[in-house]
Amino acid sequence: NSPDMWIKKEGAFEGIVPPELFYTAQGILRARAHRYSDEELIEKLRNLYQRHGYLSGLIIDEADGMPSAAAYAHRFGSLVRAYQAVGFTPDRDYQYLEVNQFLRRLHPEIVSQTERMIAEVGGSVERDPATDLLTVNREFTVSLVLARCQLLDNGRRRWKVRFDTSLAPDITVAVRLDDSNQAALDYYLLPRLDFGQARIHLADHNGIEFECYRFDSLDYLYGMARRIRIRRAA
CATH class of the missing domain: 3.40.1350 (Trna Endonuclease; Chain: A, domain 1)
Incomplete structure (x- = not known):
């Protein structure tokens, strides 16, 4: 059913986290669900690489306004291929x-x-x-x-x-x-x-x-x- 058909009661139980934190997280999830083009993904990753000088799945996931590392791996076949597109070569051998x-x-x-x-x-x-x-x-x-x-x-x-x-x-x-x-x-x-x-x-x-x-x-x-x-x- 669509949300307008749900029967719900706000605040029926005490939340595990404060409401403002919950809604902030929901906003981040919706932003990450946005369908980016390959060019947009590469540009975001390139900017992140230039800011940090290094890339990893953790850095990608913790960056504000970035799609998830899983999204990059899914779109480009692996994180390594996404790294190669922005000129980053990991220290360890990902082959x-x-x-x-x-x-x-x-x-x-x-x-x-x-x-x-x-x-x-x-x-x-x-x-x-x-x-x-x-x-x-x-x-x-x-x-x-x-x-x-x-x-x-x-x-x-x-x-x-x-x-x-x-x-x-x-x-x-x-x-x-x-x-x-x-x-x-x-x-x-x-x-x-x-x-x-x-x-x-x-x-x-x-x-x-x-x-x-x-x-x-x-x-x-x-x-x-x-x-x-x-x-x-x-």
């Missing part, structure tokens, strides 16, 4: 945080794609909404994990694969990401019977005990789920 945000979006996409492909080859798959554990054909369970690429000082690459020991899946699909951590490089189908530890480390070149489980795609996994109709004998 790691941006990669984390991307991986949180990428993981459900890969899980959903795996579900679709298994269904297309005639298999059945049940997905636990809390853990993303897949039960294929009610025969075996699959857990998909993303392995971030870490570049060492010597130029070599390393991937750390963490097994979800609490779920104890029959197969862990480790998706190795490329140098930019933006796309899949290859896949390792690791059975629990052969890998009982909590984590393993992969390099560019690994021993046969690892390489025999490496695949360029997930076609082998889909093949494990494939169901073929058998004609009834006469």
Whole structure:
């Protein structure tokens, strides 16, 4: 219902904060809800940067007349990108945080794609909404994990694969990401019977005990789920 239809009584209970403080806060919230253009957001952020010589989410949120830090992150994809637009480079490396945000979006996409492909080859798959554990054909369970690429000082690459020991899946699909951590490089189908530890480390070149489980795609996994109709004998 719109406010004019509400039935209310002012001062029915003693307020937690003084009325003037409450209405001041309401005014700030309404001001922050104002729809700014990208140019207006950048101009406000640039002025704030020039006043402080530094930027952070806390500085943005505490500044009068500024949209929230969450608004900047939503509009520009991340706070780091908003900072870059005004020429500010944070002291700490925020690239790691941006990669984390991307991986949180990428993981459900890969899980959903795996579900679709298994269904297309005639298999059945049940997905636990809390853990993303897949039960294929009610025969075996699959857990998909993303392995971030870490570049060492010597130029070599390393991937750390963490097994979800609490779920104890029959197969862990480790998706190795490329140098930019933006796309899949290859896949390792690791059975629990052969890998009982909590984590393993992969390099560019690994021993046969690892390489025999490496695949360029997930076609082998889909093949494990494939169901073929058998004609009834006469």
